[in-house]
Amino acid sequence: MKKGKEDLPRRDFMKALASSAGLALAGCGQTEPPTYGHLLRMGDLLTYKAHRLLLPEHALAREYDYGDISSVPAIGTTNPADPARSIYSAEHGPVYEKLLADEFADWKLTVEGSVLRPAAFTLAELKRLPSRTQITRHACEEGWSAICQWTGVPLRSILEAVGLQPGARYVQFHAYDDLADGIDMLDALHPQTILAYGMNGRELPLGHGAPLRLRVETQVGYKSMKFLRRIVVTEHFDDNGSQGAIQNGWSWYAGI
Ligand SMILES: Nc1nc2c(c(=O)[nH]1)N[C@H]1C(S)=C(S)[C@@H](COP(=O)(O)O)O[C@H]1N2
Numbered sequence: 001m002k003k004g005k006e007d008l009p010r011r012d013f014m015k016a017l018a019s020s021a022g023l024a025l026a027g028c029g030q031t032e033p034p035t036y037g038h039l040l041r042m043g044d045l046l047t048y049k050a051h052r053l054l055l056p057e058h059a060l061a062r063e064y065d066y067g068d069i070s071s072v073p074a075i076g077t078t079n080p081a082d083p084a085r086s087i088y089s090a091e092h093g094p095v096y097e098k099l100l101a102d103e104f105a106d107w108k109l110t111v112e113g114s115v116l117r118p119a120a121f122t123l124a125e126l127k128r129l130p131s132r133t134q135i136t137r138h139a140c141e142e143g144w145s146a147i148c149q150w151t152g153v154p155l156r157s158i159l160e161a162v163g164l165q166p167g168a169r170y171v172q173f174h175a176y177d178d179l180a181d182g183i184d185m186l187d188a189l190h191p192q193t194i195l196a197y198g199m200n201g202r203e204l205p206l207g208h209g210a211p212l213r214l215r216v217e218t219q220v221g222y223k224s225m226k227f228l229r230r231i232v233v234t235e236h237f238d239d240n241g242s243q244g245a246i247q248n249g250w251s252w253y254a255g256i
């Protein structure tokens, strides 16, 4: 029997669809975001492309007034030194415990990868850089939201300080509970994307990611990584293997 269009197996059709969207289905690792080779992630890709197409490059998330500030629960990891937590790193947990005991005097944020001048910043160094304070709504993927004031250094300033290599396209964040996740360069250079060390006018509390957390105001809650230890700039999309936040079934791109 001649193979007509109708006979094209569904799998082949989906493959054709995927490759027409410019995706490599076979093999993982270096596929384009945010499907990383999974057919079921096609919806994520549509959201990503639609946002990138329709929204002005650096459209600002809404900022609120002091009076709007609400209480905010501490969610997920609230102390990376606690082995009883569901996410705990036997390697980084004990390191965090020591840093916490010394009030982060020896803490440093490493910034490396596709950069011209890899560096490590102390908290004092970060606080000496020009800061940004913003009152924004944190929207958790689980359905709650809260309004909070964040103070920190724009990620853009750090990337400018270390200098991006020409092929740099993604920024990956590594935390003390061993979670890892990334964002693209557009979100990384967004003026409201900050590395926050202050919350509601005080030092960032332990449960909320001390001493430094990411705030990505253009995406939902889990993209704002707490307890930062390392930033890696990459040329290719990276799902961060078993440490990747997307292994929980979350979307890599969760724009709002
Ligand atoms: N390192 C790390 N970052 C994290 C998490 C986590 O468990 N570990 N939880 C995420 C989720 S799901 C949310 S909603 C926010 C919660 O931030 P909060 O505890 O300040 O409310 O942090 C995000 N960042």
Ligand SMILES: [Mo]
Residues within 6 Å of the ligand: 075, 139, 140, 141, 142, 221, 222
């Ligand atoms: Mo969340």
